Amino acid sequence: QQPVQSPQAVILREGEDAVINCSSSKALYSVHWYRQKHGEAPVFLMILLKGGEQKGHEKISASFNEKKQQSSLYLTASQLSYSGTYFCGTAKGYGGSQGNLIFGKGTKLSVKP
Amino acid sequence: DTEVTQTPKHLVMGMTNKKSLKCEQHMGHRAMYWYKQKAKKPPELMFVYSYEKLSINESVPSRFSPECPNSSLLNLHLHALQPEDSALYLCASSQGGRGPSFYGYTFGSGTRLTVV
Numbered sequence: 102q103q104p105v106q107s108p109q110a111v112i113l114r115e116g117e118d119a120v121i122n123c124s125s126s127k128a129l130y131s132v133h134w135y136r137q138k139h140g141e142a143p144v145f146l147m148i149l150l151k152g153g154e155q156k157g158h159e160k161i162s163a164s165f166n167e168k169k170q171q172s173s174l175y176l177t178a179s180q181l182s183y184s185g186t187y188f189c190g191t192a193k194g195y196g197g198s199q200g201n202l203i204f205g206k207g208t209k210l211s212v213k214p
Numbered sequence: 215d216t217e218v219t220q221t222p223k224h225l226v227m228g229m230t231n232k233k234s235l236k237c238e239q240h241m242g243h244r245a246m247y248w249y250k251q252k253a254k255k256p257p258e259l260m261f262v263y264s265y266e267k268l269s270i271n272e273s274v275p276s277r278f279s280p281e282c283p284n285s286s287l288l289n290l291h292l293h294a295l296q297p298e299d300s301a302l303y304l305c306a307s308s309q310g311g312r313g314p315s316f317y318g319y320t321f322g323s324g325t326r327l328t329v330v
Contacts, residue, residue, distance in 0.1 A: 142321040192315030200315040204256035
């Protein structure tokens with residue numbers, strides 16, 4: 102099932118902070134975050150695994166609440182380069198169809214000077 | 215080499231044409247994927263190859279035919295497409311074993327396909 106992202110869109114000024122949320126009605130093994138700029142491929146930001154392991158960029162932070170099946174991506178001191186559409190992808194397990202990512206509808210982030 | 219290379223970047227084809235999209239990676243990844251992405255929508259999974267074998271076909275019409283000649287190469291053959299098939303087609307790869315749920319994807323830059 103497709104995860105639900107919120108908000109759908111957010112506009113920031115440079116230096117402001119933002120939080121993007123992703124939730125699922127199913128138990129999750131992992132939550133992934135990608136950023137996609139217009140006309141480009143999605144770029145990996147972070148993976149959060151059941152059990153607390155995280156892998157990703159040093160300047161990106163995120164959380165994964167396993168009990169609630171919710172993840173949040175924290176963007177602090179935003180820069181113009183942060184603009185783009187952020188997708189969360191969720192996996193119910195690993196191996197076979199359970200391991201493939203289902204993406205949310207995305208959150209469009211616009212950072213203004 | 216940490217890239218997934220897709221060619222061509224842009225493709226315009228008629229509904230009676232036959233064309234192919236190509237994807238290549240040299241990261242030793244053993245899982246490769248085709249995703250379709252319409253404008254302002256998330257990527258949608260089409261096919262999964264694991265260790266060069268087709269493991270998942272997400273009910274994709276037969277006018278799309280995938281092929282994995284070797285562990286580095288993935289093709290998508292197109293025939294008799296419809297205008298609604300116009301989209302960005304993304305190739306991705308992931309390490310084997312626990313797959314994308316543990317390692318994540320490396321995406322190619324995509325092929326923007328227009329069917330006229």
